[in-house]
Amino acid sequence: MSDENAVxxxxxxxxxxxxxxxxxxxxxxxxxxxxxxxxxxxxxxxxGKTTLLKxxxxxxxxxxxxILLDGTDITYDPPNRRPVNTVFQSxxxxxxxxxxxxxxxxxxxxxxxxxxxxxxxxxxxxxxRLEAMADxxxxxxxxxxxxxxxxxxxxxxxxxxLLLDEPLSALDLQLRKEMQVELKRLQVETGITFxxxxxxxxxxxxxxxxxxxxxxxxxLQVGDPRAIYTRPANxxxxxxxxxxxxxxxxxxxxxxxxxxGPRLTATAMDGAPASGPVTAAIRPEQVRIVQGGGEGIPxxxxxxxxxxxxxxxxxALTDGTEITVRMQSPASGDAGLAPGQxxxxxxxxxxxxxxxxxx
Amino acid sequence: xxGDPQQAAAARRxxxxxxxxxxxxxxxxxxxxxxxxxxxxxxPGDYGNVEWALSFxxxxxxxxxxxxxxxxxxxxxxxxSIFWRSAKLALLTTLFAFVVGFPTAWFIATxxxxxxxxxxxxxxxxFWTNLLIRTFAINQIIRNEGFLNTFLLWIGAIDQPIxxxxxxxxxxxxxxxxxxxxxxxxxxxxxxxxxxALLQAGYDLYASRWQILRHVIVPVVKPGIIAGSILVFIPAxxxxxxxxxxxxxxxxxxxxxxxxxxxxxxNWPLGAALSVVLLVLVSAALIVYxxxxxxxxxxxx
Ligand SMILES: Nc1ncnc2c1ncn2[C@@H]1O[C@H](COP(=O)(O)OP(=O)(O)OP(=O)(O)O)[C@@H](O)[C@H]1O
Ligand SMILES: [Mg+2]
Numbered sequence: 001m002s003d004e005n006a007v008x009x010x011x012x013x014x015x016x017x018x019x020x021x022x023x024x025x026x027x028x029x030x031x032x033x034x035x036x037x038x039x040x041x042x043x044x045x046x047x048g049k050t051t052l053l054k055x056x057x058x059x060x061x062x063x064x065x066x067i068l069l070d071g072t073d074i075t076y077d078p079p080n081r082r083p084v085n086t087v088f089q090s091x092x093x094x095x096x097x098x099x100x101x102x103x104x105x106x107x108x109x110x111x112x113x114x115x116x117x118x119x120x121x122x123x124x125x126x127x128x129r130l131e132a133m134a135d136x137x138x139x140x141x142x143x144x145x146x147x148x149x150x151x152x153x154x155x156x157x158x159x160x161x162l163l164l165d166e167p168l169s170a171l172d173l174q175l176r177k178e179m180q181v182e183l184k185r186l187q188v189e190t191g192i193t194f195x196x197x198x199x200x201x202x203x204x205x206x207x208x209x210x211x212x213x214x215x216x217x218x219x220l221q222v223g224d225p226r227a228i229y230t231r232p233a234n235x236x237x238x239x240x241x242x243x244x245x246x247x248x249x250x251x252x253x254x255x256x257x258x259x260x261g262p263r264l265t266a267t268a269m270d271g272a273p274a275s276g277p278v279t280a281a282i283r284p285e286q287v288r289i290v291q292g293g294g295e296g297i298p299x300x301x302x303x304x305x306x307x308x309x310x311x312x313x314x315x316a317l318t319d320g321t322e323i324t325v326r327m328q329s330p331a332s333g334d335a336g337l338a339p340g341q342x343x344x345x346x347x348x349x350x351x352x353x354x355x356x357x358x359x
Numbered sequence: 360x361x362g363d364p365q366q367a368a369a370a371r372r373x374x375x376x377x378x379x380x381x382x383x384x385x386x387x388x389x390x391x392x393x394x395x396x397x398x399x400x401x402x403p404g405d406y407g408n409v410e411w412a413l414s415f416x417x418x419x420x421x422x423x424x425x426x427x428x429x430x431x432x433x434x435x436x437x438x439x440s441i442f443w444r445s446a447k448l449a450l451l452t453t454l455f456a457f458v459v460g461f462p463t464a465w466f467i468a469t470x471x472x473x474x475x476x477x478x479x480x481x482x483x484x485x486f487w488t489n490l491l492i493r494t495f496a497i498n499q500i501i502r503n504e505g506f507l508n509t510f511l512l513w514i515g516a517i518d519q520p521i522x523x524x525x526x527x528x529x530x531x532x533x534x535x536x537x538x539x540x541x542x543x544x545x546x547x548x549x550x551x552x553x554x555x556a557l558l559q560a561g562y563d564l565y566a567s568r569w570q571i572l573r574h575v576i577v578p579v580v581k582p583g584i585i586a587g588s589i590l591v592f593i594p595a596x597x598x599x600x601x602x603x604x605x606x607x608x609x610x611x612x613x614x615x616x617x618x619x620x621x622x623x624x625x626n627w628p629l630g631a632a633l634s635v636v637l638l639v640l641v642s643a644a645l646i647v648y649x650x651x652x653x654x655x656x657x658x659x660x
Contacts, residue, residue: 059559079562092560096578106564109574157565 005071006161006193007033007056012065014051014217025051027217028065033161033195034210038187040196042204043214044240049197052214053163056195058082070160080109085154087164091146093138099149100125100134106157124152127186144175148182155190164196168203180207201241205229213237231269234357235279244281245323251278251354261319262297265349271356279355284326286351289313289343291336296344299323304337311335315343392638398631407625417628421636438616445612446640448527448602449595452534456542456591457584459535464546464583468553479547482540490537494604497533498524501605525607533601538594542587549583585652592648593641613637 014026025048033039041049054060055067058079067075074082085106094102104121112120125131128148138146147167154162167183168176184207187194198204204211205225212222213236221233232238235246249258252275256266266280290296302322304313311329316322323345329335337343399417401409419425424435467478485493500506501523508520523529557579561571577584599614606612611619613633620630 057563059562079559080565080567084563086559086563088556088560090554090556092554092556094557094560094575094579095554096581105561105566105574109561109565109567109570153564 004034005032006035006037006069007031007195008066008068008071009052009055010066010068012052012055012062012067014048014055014060015063024217026055026062029214029217029219031212031219031222033193036191036193037209038184038194038196038207040198040204040208040211041214042198042201042211042241044199047214048217049199049214050165053086053165053195053197056161057084057086057163083157083160085157085159085162087150087154087162087167089166089169091138091150093146093149093153095138098135098137099130099141102138102149103152103156105153110157120156124156127155127189128152128182143171144179147171147179151183151186155186155192158190159192161193161195164194166197166199168198169200176203183207205241213240215240231353232281232355233269234355235281238281238355243284243324245284245287247280247282247321247323247352249278249280251275256280256352256354258317258321259319261317264297264352266352266354267350268354269356272354273356279357280352281355282323282347282352284312284324286347287323287325288346289315289325289327289337290346291341291343294344296346299343299345301337301339301341301343303339304335306333306335311337313337315345317345395631395634399628399635401628403626403628405625407621407627409627414628417626417632420626420629421632441611441613441616442636442640444527444610445596445614448531448534448612449592449598451531452538452595453542453588453592455531455535456539457588460539460542460546460587461584463539464543464550467543468547468550469555479544482543485537485540490600491604493537494533494601497529497536498604501529501532524605525610527606527610529605530598530602530610530612533605534595534598537601538591541590541594545586545590546580546583549580549586553580581652585649588648589645592644596641596644597637 009029009031012026012029012031013024016023016025027048029048029052031052041052043049051060055062056069058074058077058081061076065075066073069082069084094105097105100121103124104117107117107120121134122131125134128151130145130148130152133141133145133149138149141149147170150167164183168179171179180203183194183196196207205228208225210222210224211228213220213228213233215236221228221237223231228237228241232241232244235244238244238246247256247258247264249256249264251266251268251273254265254267256264256278258264264280268274272278297317299315299317302314302316304311306329309329310326313325313327313335314322315325325345327335398409400413400415402412402414402416404410419432420435420438422435422438424433425431426433463482467475467482470478498505502508503520503522503524505524507523508517511517512520523532553576557575558571561575562568566574596612597614598612599618602610602612602615606615613636617630617633617637620626620633624630
């Protein structure tokens, strides 16, 4: 088992400070990151993402628990003895060294032969397409170029794991999109395990092999992007990644009764209460509005907002629960939904899921 | 810009406005130098001052001695030993001020804002008192009946006072103490700008703590090291008060020797020539040092 895992955290806890001022940054995180995967840690600010990376990089040691690399306990190894490199959010390039010397820094510190350093640096420069910049100082580069130098510098010593702490957050949208593609390409080409931190859910969904969603020092759910999106483990995950409508009702087998109102077909997640009050979630784009009678759950249009490609409509069920519906705007741009209009709602089986938590 | 007559006029006015200051600076910087240079080629007057007659005697005397009786030439050992002592003490002072000043500056720069202001304030406090007073204070500490010897005698660590006053060591100690703030302040400014994330980056990239110091910290804060070293070395080389009070009459440095020529020695041309030599020494040291310091960071070298 251990030779499939690049990184393992075992019940890692991290408490900063002591006494009254103590902050629990990580509250017992256990995690397996597989070899060669693009793993993303996703969560709101302050949830402990950077702290988890620091434990893996060795800049902090856990208050409790263990960190393993390739099955070896490295919990108390210093950073310079871990085959793990970091791409810092601020890049932290050495201002006195040229691009080439920045990239070669790790190899030189390891005492590799000059020939090898020169070859690897040349290879890295080609990999990040900065051959022409080799002799410049970091101060003479654009943000995107600095970013690529930071990547090349961290990749040059061929670490077993590359840690990236919000590496794209300082870039503007255009550059950010380019670098997302670039990063993914680098990960595939080098085959190195990437642990990537972001609080941008779209970035996480598009780039990752698997995502770990964190909140308040806990790891809530780990899974591939589809699983995280279509089968969120709880209300937090369902609302943090994409948007969700939450319905509270009473579960009875495959049906969810909303008060005295409609009975809906719902798919239950593992661990959802078999009966009694529950919370269910459905994505806005999974709900369809049917106009002019027919099958479906009766609802009333509250308002509709035109967003260009999409039109968002808010409708109210008979019990008053409001639901957001996202649909493609028709060619005319007018979805023909007037406030007060009576409509019916349909969705595919499996779109409404009962969350494993009591309402 | 050249096409805009108004801007051109404004630029001209700017020059005109700063002209008096520039003139003053030019005269102030080169005037005394020119006088010294001219004096060094004249003959000494009987009661000080100079006789307006061309003579190279002063320049001879910088390094050579002419026997008063038979006129034979020999090396002026005394002069050379004074030059040597000055250079040695100034270098040692600079080096030691760096060794003590660097950790101090690092410590201050890594405190929080409040502590940092307080510590910087403490560093500048010695400037509030006269240099003479501070040097006499050192005198009080290291003389035979001074605090240090009394204390060491009292605890029984020694049974004879250690002779420190009027030695090269005393001069070195005094100068290090007096010039230390001049090292700490520029170092602090450089370390303050240093991005601490670079330490993590270095540590992450397999550098040991020693390698981080050598390959990251020192090269990045080098401008501060250069500035501090220059600020200490130059006044140390020409120091007058400290060697006078702590070195006594015999352990002279160039500054004291020059003063001697203008005072009791009544040999103004020699004093002037020595001053020019000091200037040349300092300039040469600066050129060599900055060349060496700015060219020395070739990682492949
Ligand atoms: N050195 C420290 N001392 C005390 N508390 C800390 C320290 N570092 C982090 N914390 C606290 O630990 C918690 C987790 O911090 P962490 O930096 O891991 O969050 P994050 O998920 O990376 O957030 P962000 O997205 O804002 O970077 C926060 O509450 C933070 O205030
Ligand atoms: Mg962070």
